[in-house]
Amino acid sequence: MTDLPASPDPAELAAPPKSRREQIHEVASRLFSERGYHATSMRDLAGELGMQGGSLYAHISGKEDLLMEIVDRAARQFDAALFTLREDPRPADAKLREAMERHIRVVADNMDSATVFFHEWKHLSPGAYARVTGWRDTIDHFYRDLLRQGIAEGHFRADLDVKMGANLILSAVNWAYTWYHPGGNLTPRDVAEGYAEMLLGGLRAPAAAEPGASP
Amino acid sequence: MTDLPASPDPAELAAPPKSRREQIHEVASRLFSERGYHATSMRDLAGELGMQGGSLYAHISGKEDLLMEIVDRAARQFDAALFTLREDPRPADAKLREAMERHIRVVADNMDSATVFFHEWKHLSPGAYARVTGWRDTIDHFYRDLLRQGIAEGHFRADLDVKMGANLILSAVNWAYTWYHPGGNLTPRDVAEGYAEMLLGGLRAPAAAEPGASP
DNA sequence: CCTACCGATCGGTAGG
DNA sequence: CCTACCGATCGGTAGG
Structure with a gap:
């Protein structure tokens, strides 16, 4: 109820005005994830932003650069989440x-670009393609190192x-990119804790309980 | 070293001659999985089979029917593997x-069509699309029922x-469709047993072992 | 299975 | 950011 002078549009309070370039990036992520890279035309993309196809090129350099940046950002987010x-x-x-x-949170917070990351990276040029496989190797090694640490500490099974x-x-x-629904009743934390519990402790019952026995 | 008269081509011994239709289906699976459905042209497909683009239509009715059958067959294989x-x-x-x-074996024996199944089904017409989501629900319910059975038997944790x-x-x-290599040193059985062992028993060491202790 | 072709649409550009 | 356009390529067909 407080007055905020010289701020006519309340939407501008929640989020700073997004650059046109950022809007294009966002809509492209959604369309590429829904329809795939090759099935999305630049005219489709322009149409969703209320402009003509050719006008996009005042803001971006080409379709593939758009894909490359979406994939690159997603890869960097995964890497940044685990790096620290x-x-x-x-x-x-x-x-x-x-x-x-953290990993699931990156997926959950970026469902569109995560889907593009997993599905469309093969359409990148060889250079960008190689960069992506590099990111993936880094992430793979992170989890391997973590498992080795756990074995060395004695917290994980030695025969792992x-x-x-x-x-x-x-x-x-x-x-998770295939089934998670950001608006649903499961937070990324719920999923991660459920998964970690099952993975660490196993699905098997700790003791041989009698079937049908009541407490 | 035995003579087999009236069988001039030894390749025909191993596999019966594949119909042209089946060859088209096979190459399409590979191209759709490598490049994606929309990035594969009918002329690409025809070229790999040594014919002209228009000639394909003597054998098939259209591009989407090709996709539909690839996805349908994959779905049926998953279903058949688990049904019994x-x-x-x-x-x-x-x-x-x-x-x-069995599930991993279907993936491993059909890497191409499994990839198409997971990546390209969204390009199907609404009818075929609905059929695919139906298959997926069936498979999902199979595993849920299996877990419920295990809980009822007392083999699985009751709080699962x-x-x-x-x-x-x-x-x-x-x-597995993203990383498995059919010619590699891991059989589908190896993967399944390794996964099942980790999932059932958990990653955690059974007893609190001393770090660095030798046996 | 081929040649020749159809209308439609593609990514991108010129000029304003 | 628009109009108008470029050459290339698309899925598919006609007629043989």
Whole structure:
């Protein structure tokens, strides 16, 4: 109820005005994720922004650069989310929970560009393509190192197959892009904690309980 | 070293001659998986088969029908692999291993069409689209039922979140299409057993071992 | 299975 | 940011 003079549009309070370039980037992420890169025309994209196809080129240099930047940003977000955990002093199981939560949060907060990241990177030029596989290797190694740390600490099973374990964890957190609904009743934290609980403790019942026994 | 008269081409011994239609289907799976549906032209497809673009239409009715059949077949393979397990009398943990092995085997034996199944189904017409989501629901329910059975039997933890557990399992087996290499040193059975072991028993060490302690 | 072609649409540019 | 346009390519067809 407080007056805020010289601020005519209340929408401008919540978010600073987005540059046209940023708007194009955002709509492109949505369309590329919904229809795929090649099935989205520059005229489709322009239409959603209320302009003509040719007008886009006043703001961007080309369709592929748009894709490259969407994929690049997504990759950097994954990397940034996990990077600060490398030097984290906590034990491996706590770090695994935290890493999975951050990883899923990146997916959840960027459903569109995460989908583009996973589906459309093969349409990039060889240079950008190589950069993406580099990011993915970095993330893979992060989880492998984490598992090795846990084994060395004695928190994880000594007979663990590190490669396979990292694959399993990556499957869980990446696949979220196919089913997670940001507006739903599950937060990224819920998912991460549920997954970590199952992964760390296992699905199997701790003791051989009698079937049908009541407490 | 035995003579086989009236069989001039030894390649015909291993595999019966594939119909042209089947060849088209096979090459289309590969191209759609490598480049995506919309980035593959009918002329690309025809070129790989040594014919002109227009000639394809003597064998098939259209591009989308090709996609629909590839996706349909993949869906049916997943369904068929798990269907016979519904009535299997084994305990849930054994059935889970078996289901994961069969599921991963379908992915591994059909890397191309599995990739198309996971990436290109959104380009189908609404009718075919609905059919695919139906298949996916069926598979999802299979794993949920399996988890419920395991809880009822007392083999699985009673506090298990069935939906999340099914999601975790599906993540593991489906994501294999992104990294599995059919010619490599890991069989689908290796992957399934490794995954099942980690999922059932958990990553955590059974007892609190001393870090650095030697046996 | 080929040649020749159809209308439609593509990414991108010139000039304003 | 628009109008008008470029050459290229698309899925598909006619007629043989």
